[in-house]
Amino acid sequence: MDANAPREDNAGGWSQFGDKPPTAGTFTRPGPVLPPPPPPRRAGFVLTRKAIAGLALAAVTALTAAALGGGAVGAYVAEGARPAPTVTTTVASPVFRTASGQLTVAQVAEKVQPSVVMIQGQNAEGSGVVLSEDGLILTNNHVVAGQGDQLTVKFSDGKTAKASVVGTDPATDLAVIRAAGVSGLAKATLGDSDQLKVGDDVLAIGSPLGLDGTVTSGIISALDRTVTAGSGGQDQQLPPGWGQQGQASETTTLGGMIQTDAAINPGNSGGALVNAAGELVGINSAVAADGVNLGFAIPVNTAKQVSEQLISKGKVSHAFLGVSVTDATGDVPGALIRQVTAGSPAEKAGLKQGDLITKIGNTAVQGGDTVVGQVRGFKIGQQVQVTYQRDGKTSSVTVTMEEKK
Template sequence: MDANEPREQGWTQFGDKPPAAGGFTRQEPAVMAPPPPPAARKPGFSAGQKVIAGLALAAMAIGGGVAGAAIANGFRPDTVVSAPSPTFKAASNALTVADVAKKVQPSVVMIQGQVAGGSGVVLSEDGLILTNNHVVSGQGGQLTVKFSDGKTAKASIVGTDPATDLAVIRAEASGLTKAELGDSDQLKVGDAVLAVGSPLGLDGTVTSGIVSALDRTLNVGGEQERVPPGWPGREQQGGAPERASIAGAIQTDAAINSGNSGGALVNAAGQLVGINTAIATAGSTGNIGVGFAIPVNTAKQVADQLISGGKVRHAFLGVSVTDASGDVPGALIGQVTENGPAAKAGLRQGDVITKIGDKTADGGDTVSGLVRGFKPGQQVKITYMRDGRTAEVTVTLEERK
């Protein structure tokens, strides 16, 4: 393998699918007594708070759901506001969760296919929609889009990029509300976010949370669970999605479930900052508060290429890598492609790559994902170790064939 090929890791993929035939089981709601008055507490977080994440892929999601009752105003630890509609702080004005949801929902759609489904984000008034490759792959090109006003339209695939798990489709519609794009490079851990999509077939769902971490590396794809018995198209399963390696992913605790994939992750100003793609499941298929989104800056770069030419050009380093062992985390070079970019720059078998550009490369998966974040022809500085000494080299990346 080379650094552009994703490697196996502990992820499992499940498909997004409609609820089983017959609808949902009705349950009596639990009766809860009014909560007691909030007790005075000291600012800050308790020392016992921890985040535990086991990574397992969960793809093909549709939706989100509104959540939230009390959020610290501006996230100041000494000011806690308890209110029905918590306040998000935007750069120049204050928006409530309800304001952000109202702004974003018309730009998020539900996507249904023969095999499975997911969510999508409107890019243009004339029907261009961004989603995940695994949402539309294996559907035989027969897609239906459902908008926030309940209307539906047929859609066709403009282009797909399995390497980044992104795709663009075009709905036969006009006058759509396109999403406002934000800047994912400006995100900080702790920023408030909303996830919008159609989890479990519940279109128009909104969930709230924060940015839990940044710069995660995901190896996703490769499998796709099919729709339940009794749903049309079950026998037309198509092919499984290809695997993708994604660097720089956004981690969030906003609830994401099967059906959210391809939907929107937005900031407190209602700007798109990510495309919801995967969740950690810890042995189950439901949300455990650890979800992941592709940064919008990456998604926009890929979408622009798909719209203009139907395919994406990916950078090629020309090495195969595995996780390094020993005291220094990094990616151990196994093989170097003859006359490839790495070979021309002087990298050798046995070198340990520790950084690409200004990003730390703590393993083989990270190198694969980081390389895909560059364009062919770009020059990138690579920091590596050889014989216990640190060195740097500049590599001119080429196009992956």
């Protein structure tokens, strides 16, 4: 996608959608282990971002040297880049320290694993998190997209069940499915992603490379990241030396993402990112490639808001700003407004063509993607302060988000 081209939605403006854990502990990470490449049948999503080379969605749906999202070597190349710590003395089991005491990593993993499932489709694999005892499961849209009703869920006890899609939301890359004929499932305990702090310990749990119940550990590396995701359709992307074929992809932007160095591998998409108390704080969705061990998760507060709408009405109502933006080209970073939709919240607030948006809410704007990603996380009716420059003068307005028609 040309970063300098105006971005528009059906109404003529850029599509604008949507709205701590305990003190971090220490633990020992294992040394690098390179798994064999998965079968070359998987194809799917690839992520791109100017500031982060080659992001990819983490479902086992594609294989490539620089991408993970669908089944790649990007993650285990990154894992190999992380040296194992040198242990010279006998140490206690790694722990997460919580407000009420401390739990070992093993105890947190044991608590959460029954709530995480493996999802198998016609040509993709991923993970999911149990929301209800009777089979509602939260996952990524890109895990179930194009799979129809040919979904199978595998639980932590090895049992399987057929599943159907309840609703999907491509704008936030979230989906809810329902496993048939099940009861008494262990549902996840939802945490509060707004309380996360950089440095907090986390575990990522899912089914990388089809290895269900896999646990990796790390920390929160950063918060409020914006990444741009793209669907590769039926692209077949293979490991180095296997050859590659594919076609152009479409993109969507995800804002407010949690960044972590917990290893997120192909097949982790839709799986759990949990805090030191074993509470769900994010849905693992993407990873940086090119040997960079950085993964990205959708905050659980966003996932909760979206999943509740999908369960109740099968679709999601998104907030709308009503501007077409492009990246700024001058010395000041920001998003340049190319067009304002008539009657939109942006027009009502007084924003005009040529204004340079430099901050939206509490987030500094680096480019058009930042605006899009942030607004997708806002709620309808939410009041958001937008800071902008016009003729060299900085001003701010309060915009009330409306529902996208």
